[in-house]
Amino acid sequence: xxxxxxxxxxxxxxxxxxxxxxxxxxxxxxxxxxxxxxxxxxxxxxxxxxxxxxxxxxxxxxxxxxxxxxxxxxxxxxxxxxxxxxxxxxxxxxxxxxxxxxxxxxxxxxxxxxxxxxxxxxxxxxxxxxxxxxxxxxxxxxxxxxxxxxxxxxxxxxxxxxxxxxxxxxxxxxxxxxxxxxxxxxxxxxxxxxxxxxxxxxxxxxxxxxxxxxxxxxxxxxxxxxxx
Amino acid sequence: xxxxxxxxxxxxxxxxxxxxxxxxxxxxxxxxxxxxxxxxxxxxxxxxxxxxxxxxxxxxxxxxxxxxxxxxxxxxxxxxxxxx
Numbered sequence: 001x002x003x004x005x006x007x008x009x010x011x012x013x014x015x016x017x018x019x020x021x022x023x024x025x026x027x028x029x030x031x032x033x034x035x036x037x038x039x040x041x042x043x044x045x046x047x048x049x050x051x052x053x054x055x056x057x058x059x060x061x062x063x064x065x066x067x068x069x070x071x072x073x074x075x076x077x078x079x080x081x082x083x084x085x086x087x088x089x090x091x092x093x094x095x096x097x098x099x100x101x102x103x104x105x106x107x108x109x110x111x112x113x114x115x116x117x118x119x120x121x122x123x124x125x126x127x128x129x130x131x132x133x134x135x136x137x138x139x140x141x142x143x144x145x146x147x148x149x150x151x152x153x154x155x156x157x158x159x160x161x162x163x164x165x166x167x168x169x170x171x172x173x174x175x176x177x178x179x180x181x182x183x184x185x186x187x188x189x190x191x192x193x194x195x196x197x198x199x200x201x202x203x204x205x206x207x208x209x210x211x212x213x214x215x216x217x218x219x220x221x222x223x224x225x226x227x228x
Numbered sequence: 229x230x231x232x233x234x235x236x237x238x239x240x241x242x243x244x245x246x247x248x249x250x251x252x253x254x255x256x257x258x259x260x261x262x263x264x265x266x267x268x269x270x271x272x273x274x275x276x277x278x279x280x281x282x283x284x285x286x287x288x289x290x291x292x293x294x295x296x297x298x299x300x301x302x303x304x305x306x307x308x309x310x311x312x
Binding site: 017019022023026029030033036037040041044050051052053054055057058059060083085140142143144146147149150152153154157175178179182186214217220221224225226 | 229238239241252256259260263264266267270272273274275276277278279280281284285287288289290291295298299300301302303304305
C-alpha cells in the first residue's frame with residue numbers, strides 16, 4: 001500500500017470504520033508478517049531471550065487514531081511490536097544494547113528516568129524497513145504495567161494517560177516511584193533494608209521512600225484494589 | 229511457534245476467546261473475522277500474539293491468561309523489610 005492509501009484508510013478508520021476498512025487494514029498489517037515470522041525468531045535466538053510479538057489490534061489502532069487525532073496511520077510506530085521481559089535493570093540495559101547492535105534503530109525511548117504517567121520501560125523503535133517497536137521491560141516494570149492495564153479496564157482507559165479517579169492515579173504513580181526506588185537499590189547493591197550498606201544520599205532517600213511506602217501498604221493496596 | 233488469538237472484554241476483564249494455532253495464516257484470518265464481527269463492541273480487544281512457547285506468552289500478557297497474578301502485592305519484593 002502507498003503512504004497515501006494508508007493515510008486515507010486512517011482517516012476512514014477514525015470516523016466510521018466499515019468491515020471493508022478492516023480488511024484493508026489487514027492488508028497493511030500483512031506487510032509486517034515477514035518480520036514476525038523470520039526477523040523476530042532469529043533475534044530471539046541471537047539474544048537468547050524470549051520475544052513475544054504482538055500485531056496491534058484493529059481496536060487499538062482505532063483508539064489510537066481517535067485519541068491522537070490528526071495522527072496519520074502511516075506514522076503510527078507500533079502497528080507491529082514485541083515485548084521482551086528481563087529480570088533486572090542490568091539485563092534491560094544489556095538486552096537493549098545488544099538489540100540495537102543488531103538492528104537499524106530509529107529511536108530509543110528510555111521511560112525509566114522520565115516515566116509516562118508512571119509507565120517505565122525502554123522502547124526501541126526499529127526499521128526493518130517497516131517500523132517496529134520493541135518494549136524492553138524488567139519484571140517489576142512489567143508487573144506495574146500489567147496492574148495499570150488491569151486497573152484501566154476497571155476504571156477506564158484514560159487511567160493510562162493520567163485520567164480517572166485521582167486516588168487511583170496517585171497510588172499508581174506512587175507505586176511506579178516505589179518500583180524505581182527498589183530497582184535502584186537492587187541495582188546499586190543496596191537492597192538491604194536494615195541500613196547497613198546504605199552509603200549515598202540518593203540511596204538513603206530511595207530507601208526512606210521505600211520504607212515509608214511499605215508503611216502505607218494497606219492504604220495503597222486499597223486504592224489499587226482489583227474488583228472481581 | 230505459538231500463535232494465540234485472544235478476545236478480551238475490557239469492561240468485564242474477562243477473556244472470552246483463547247485459541248491457539250499451528251497455522252499462522254489461519255490465525256490471522258480468524259483474527260480479521262473476529263475484528264469484523266466485533267466492530268460494534270468497543271470494549272472487546274482482539275489480539276494476536278506470537279512467541280516461541282506458550283509459557284512466554286502467558287508471562288508477557290498475563291492480563292489475558294492469569295488475572296489473579298496481577299496485583300499491587302506483586303510489586304513488593306518479598307525480602308523487603310516491612311513486607312509480610
